Amino acid sequence: MSKFLLKNVSLLGEAPTDVLIQDDLIAAIGADAAGKAANHDSAESVEIIDCAGLIAVPGLVDLHTHLREPGFEASETVLSGTRSAAAGGFTAVHAMANTSPVADTAGVVEQVWSLGLVAGFADVVPVGAVTVGLEGKQLAELAAMADSRAQVRVFSDDGKCVSDPLLMRRALEYVKAFDGVIAQHSQEPRLTEGAQMNEGIVSAELGLVGWPAVAEESIIARDVLLAEHVGSRLHVCHLSTAGSVEIVRWAKARGINVTAEVTPHHLLLTDELARSYDAVYKVNPPLRTQADVLALREALIDGTIDIIATDHAPHPDESKDCEWNAAAFGMLGLEIAASVAHDVLIASGKSTWQRFAEVLSHNPSKIGRLAQQGQAIAVGSIANLALIDPSQTRDAVSTESRSHNNPYLGLKVGGEVVHTIYRGYFTKRDGKVAAGGRNHAAPTDVNSAAKVSN
Amino acid sequence: MSSLKHLLSAADLSRDAAINLLDIAETMSSVNDREIKKLPTLRGKTVVNLFFEDSTRTRISFELAAKRLSADVINFSAKGSSVSKGESLKDTAQTLEAMGADGVVIRHPASGAAYTLAHSGWINGSIVNAGDGTHEHPTQALLDAFTIRRRLHGAASSGKDLAGVKVAVVGDVLHSRVARSNLLLLNTLGAEVHLVAPPTLLPANSSAWNAVIHFSLDEMLQTVKPDAVMMLRVQLERMNAAYFPSEREYARVWGFNADRLAMLRENALLMHPGPMNRGLEISAAAADSPNSTVLEQVANGVSVRMAVLFNLLSGERSIDNV
Numbered sequence: 001m002s003k004f005l006l007k008n009v010s011l012l013g014e015a016p017t018d019v020l021i022q023d024d025l026i027a028a029i030g031a032d033a034a035g036k037a038a039n040h041d042s043a044e045s046v047e048i049i050d051c052a053g054l055i056a057v058p059g060l061v062d063l064h065t066h067l068r069e070p071g072f073e074a075s076e077t078v079l080s081g082t083r084s085a086a087a088g089g090f091t092a093v094h095a096m097a098n099t100s101p102v103a104d105t106a107g108v109v110e111q112v113w114s115l116g117l118v119a120g121f122a123d124v125v126p127v128g129a130v131t132v133g134l135e136g137k138q139l140a141e142l143a144a145m146a147d148s149r150a151q152v153r154v155f156s157d158d159g160k161c162v163s164d165p166l167l168m169r170r171a172l173e174y175v176k177a178f179d180g181v182i183a184q185h186s187q188e189p190r191l192t193e194g195a196q197m198n199e200g201i202v203s204a205e206l207g208l209v210g211w212p213a214v215a216e217e218s219i220i221a222r223d224v225l226l227a228e229h230v231g232s233r234l235h236v237c238h239l240s241t242a243g244s245v246e247i248v249r250w251a252k253a254r255g256i257n258v259t260a261e262v263t264p265h266h267l268l269l270t271d272e273l274a275r276s277y278d279a280v281y282k283v284n285p286p287l288r289t290q291a292d293v294l295a296l297r298e299a300l301i302d303g304t305i306d307i308i309a310t311d312h313a314p315h316p317d318e319s320k321d322c323e324w325n326a327a328a329f330g331m332l333g334l335e336i337a338a339s340v341a342h343d344v345l346i347a348s349g350k351s352t353w354q355r356f357a358e359v360l361s362h363n364p365s366k367i368g369r370l371a372q373q374g375q376a377i378a379v380g381s382i383a384n385l386a387l388i389d390p391s392q393t394r395d396a397v398s399t400e401s402r403s404h405n406n407p408y409l410g411l412k413v414g415g416e417v418v419h420t421i422y423r424g425y426f427t428k429r430d431g432k433v434a435a436g437g438r439n440h441a442a443p444t445d446v447n448s449a450a451k452v453s454n
Numbered sequence: 455m456s457s458l459k460h461l462l463s464a465a466d467l468s469r470d471a472a473i474n475l476l477d478i479a480e481t482m483s484s485v486n487d488r489e490i491k492k493l494p495t496l497r498g499k500t501v502v503n504l505f506f507e508d509s510t511r512t513r514i515s516f517e518l519a520a521k522r523l524s525a526d527v528i529n530f531s532a533k534g535s536s537v538s539k540g541e542s543l544k545d546t547a548q549t550l551e552a553m554g555a556d557g558v559v560i561r562h563p564a565s566g567a568a569y570t571l572a573h574s575g576w577i578n579g580s581i582v583n584a585g586d587g588t589h590e591h592p593t594q595a596l597l598d599a600f601t602i603r604r605r606l607h608g609a610a611s612s613g614k615d616l617a618g619v620k621v622a623v624v625g626d627v628l629h630s631r632v633a634r635s636n637l638l639l640l641n642t643l644g645a646e647v648h649l650v651a652p653p654t655l656l657p658a659n660s661s662a663w664n665a666v667i668h669f670s671l672d673e674m675l676q677t678v679k680p681d682a683v684m685m686l687r688v689q690l691e692r693m694n695a696a697y698f699p700s701e702r703e704y705a706r707v708w709g710f711n712a713d714r715l716a717m718l719r720e721n722a723l724l725m726h727p728g729p730m731n732r733g734l735e736i737s738a739a740a741a742d743s744p745n746s747t748v749l750e751q752v753a754n755g756v757s758v759r760m761a762v763l764f765n766l767l768s769g770e771r772s773i774d775n776v
Contacts, residue, residue, distance in 0.1 A: 050517060204657030205591030207565040212658065277566030278572075321574075323543050325564035325587070
């Protein structure tokens with residue numbers, strides 16, 4: 001049994017209080033916590049942790065992570081990726097399906113799921129491919145993945161768009177059988193052949209092939225209409241343009257069951273950075289304009305966009321240390337997301353820690369149907385917490401990923417994650433990621449860490 | 455005179471720097487008229503022509519320029535390199551650095567490759583952009599400006615800019631590094647730039663460009679009465695990507711034919727960077743007319759490239775000692 005007393009911690013920005021964590025649960029809050037800690041059997045020690053000045057939020061949940069294992073272990077592994085997640089305050093990550101082999105069978109998703117259990121730094125929730133081999137031709141065995149031990153609920157061909165409208169319709173319909181959701185990478189393939197960066201003033205000057213906003217917006221418009229027609233649940237991955245925001249806003253007003261995510265980089269960076277021809281800024285969908293950034297920020301605050309998801313996409317150095325056209329798309333995100341959310345919601349003075357918890361924990365848990373994540377900070381809840389120091393600025397480094405494609409290097413950001421508590425275990429403490437995962441420290445029944453769908 | 459470290463973009467050149475290069479090119483041109491067409495200026499320097507894309511014309515122009523300045527010249531053809539998973543640009547650059555290249559003239563199919571080479575820290579030598587993807591080709595813009603200035607001012611060219619000169623660039627602006635570099639340099643030199651193209655072959659956001667956009671070549675010729683018309687080469691693969699319906703339609707609407715030649719002012723320049731698609735963007739009658747400057751552009755290319763290599767590689771040596 002382990003017990004921790006978090007002293008003087010602010011829950012979502014409220015007045016400081018105490019939180020007692022016993023094993024993997026929140027045992028008490030407030031005066032009761034201090035009392036229980038003092039009164040308990042003296043055979044057990046209670047460790048008291050001074051949390052003055054820290055904000056507690058529910059453990060962060062990423063709906064969009066590339067862990068690269070199996071197949072691309074030079075870029076990332078489940079272990080290194082979940083250590084990076086822990087560093088960023090995450091207690092659950094959804095592992096995207098574009099591994100090798102592709103996560104399009106029950107066998108592969110169970111492999112990824114069990115690697116997560118062994119690592120013990122966060123719940124690893126596999127995302128299943130929508131189509132076999134991400135090829136957009138034939139539906140993968142979605143029900144088999146849903147019924148597997150990994151209990152897949154989110155399906156995505158991310159990296160590629162399910163561009164065939166009939167296949168998209170069928171996928172949306174089919175996953176209703178097990179309350180699944182299709183997370184669409186919205187990119188009209190013909191409008192983006194050879195595309196390198198946002199199509200706009202900068203691409204015209206740089207002579208790089210443009211990726212026009214309409215290639216994203218036309219797919220989102222089609223998909224929300226399909227979702228309405230078949231009465232299914234649609235999730236829009238990494239929405240990046242002001243026009244996409246307008247379409248999602250319209251769809252929600254119409255009652256269509258659509259959710260949308262935005263990445264940290266689309267909330268902060270613009271296509272002006274491509275002028276350096278530094279491929280660390282090459283990402284798909286591409287960095288857009290300042291007007292897009294402002295529209296995305298507003299949409300995150302007003303609820304049009306439901307969540308921040310990282311699209312953490314590690315790549316080895318040689319995939320970025322080359323001419324722009326030859327470089328891979330993608331950038332790191334797990335260790336910056338909380339700071340960007342802090343910047344957009346809190347430092348701006350425009351929103352609240354409650355909204356912070358919604359966009360980075362409650363809402364992604366709901367979309368992924370994770371019962372054991374995104375719980376309110378309350379007695380009896382699973383002890384998944386991130387403790388954030390809003391007063392400090394830090395260098396925007398990424399320390400735990402195997403890869404170095406960090407576009408934020410050199411920036412100073414606020415909102416440092418000081419502690420991450422994953423099912424009652426400190427995966428990060430005093431700014432340092434734990435040497436070993438939860439299971440190494442305290443072996444538990446692996447089934448207790450399993451995701452339960454509702 | 456100040457010397458540049460690299461020449462990556464026409465935007466690297468201020469008005470004074472551009473005029474300075476054009477004036478040096480005038481001096482170099484007189485060398486090219488001598489019986490002994492050689493200067494000792496770059497003796498002991500090594501210039502590498504690093505070509506990731508076939509371009510015999512550009513390569514031999516740079517090669518001749520470097521040789522006339524007495525540099526040692528290495529031609530390194532690495533067609534299909536890193537993109538096709540061969541040796542990476544980085545490894546190639548570091549190899550050249552280890553061999554002690556003073557200047558690298560790079561032609562590459564990827565936009566920004568010259569910029570990346572110059573800013574990567576892989577190599578210390580001076581980099582000359584000899585065409586990067588659909589981005590820029592600054593020495594082409596310099597030789598075009600040189601050609602215009604000479605036709606307009608003759609022996610009195612030195613020291614002059616192109617103030618008030620009306621230049622029309624016609625054709626595939628979207629994919630043209632020649633157009634991008636010319637747009638920048640012509641504006642720097644005070645010229646008035648007109649772009650003429652089917653809307654599919656203009657950037658979607660060309661409204662931010664410092665040029666007047668036209669969709670009709672005939673209307674532009676009648677209303678603008680340009681001093682120079684620069685025809686861009688049409689890549690035939692563009693037709694398959696639906697940029698225009700057919701060669702015949704393109705030639706009819708945007709090609710420079712005998713009828714349009716008749717609309718040109720008597721002493722206006724008809725320019726083409728070569729190689730020409732005769733019968734597509736330019737008819738034989740136009741290409742071989744007295745207005746055509748195609749061969750002058752080739753000759754001037756050597757003088758301008760000598761000027762650039764001289765400026766980048768000669769250090770403190772003065773042009774007056776030439």
